[in-house]
Amino acid sequence: EKKKLGKLKKTPAISLDGIEITLLANIELPEDAQAALDAGASGVGLFRSEFLFMGRTGAEQHLPTEEEQFLAYKRAVQTMKGKPVTIRTLDVGADKPLDHHEHNILNPALGLRAIRYCLKEPQIFLTQLRAILRASAFGTVHILIPMIAHAFEIDQSLSMISQAKEELRSEGIAFDEQVQVGAMIEIPAAALSLPMFVKKLDFLSIGTNDLIQYTLAIDRADHEVAHLYNDTHPAILQLLHMTVTAGEKAEIPVAICGGMAGDIKLTRLLIGMGFRELSMPAALLPEIKQEILSTDISELEASVKKILRTYDPQTIQELLVAVREQNF
Ligand code: PEP
Ligand code: MG
16 A cells, blocks of 8 residues: 555656646645655645744744745755745735734734735835745745735735845845746635736636635634535636636646645546646645546536536536546
């Protein structure tokens, strides 16, 4: 059994009809990168950098310094040995509070979080961008910006990245000039204004956890409404399809890094829709790979089209089960 898994680790995730799907891992701390590599990930699709900032106590209570962040990012990058590491900039607020920054606000998920917080605290943002850029000299780094809804947020983020590069250049500090910059698509407004995004960015990554929360207006952490958290709601499927289609048209990669990417019940649906990059917890990677190895993507086309034209939840469920049980 162990030998079989070892072999699977080195097998690329190629469908029966020869289409390669890039399987990536989500990590929270640099030391998780080893598990990503061990699971056979082609890279890190989501490094949730906020975990370096959260839950700090005692002498560590201050925010991590540029040097501390640089060492953490570099460690992950070096562990991955040239495979891409997508570092998401600070995504604090709401379900991920910074200890010194808790407010009694009514709707924290709609409040000052993620990129909104970073643009209001440019010094914190700049420090992180410098640390990420410095780590890019040691492998392949992509920068991923969370919770973007507005064009000016993309522009301001890009201009902060330029400023960080300019500073490093004038200080003679090495970084990768070609570092790619992308945005999370996790606010419905973003999925509904994709031309604004594909024009300015190198890649997109869909955060289905927040996209579902905001589209269906249900708090992802509130158990009272957990039964309404439906990842195959037709609205969600439409937004996913629109996003992958816009990426194809603009010829920029669109990944999924939210929970849907690691749900084997949805793998065939997602690759049938056109997704070619999925990022998930490392432990789920082998089973998702096995599913891809046993799938003929061209044979899924008709069923997926049908699912996207159906607005009846019961029918969607039945079609999903049929797609999953389909033998090729
Ligand atoms: C998401 O929203 O789907 C996501 C990947 O980010 P997080 O779960 O960290 O908000
Ligand atoms: Mg999110």
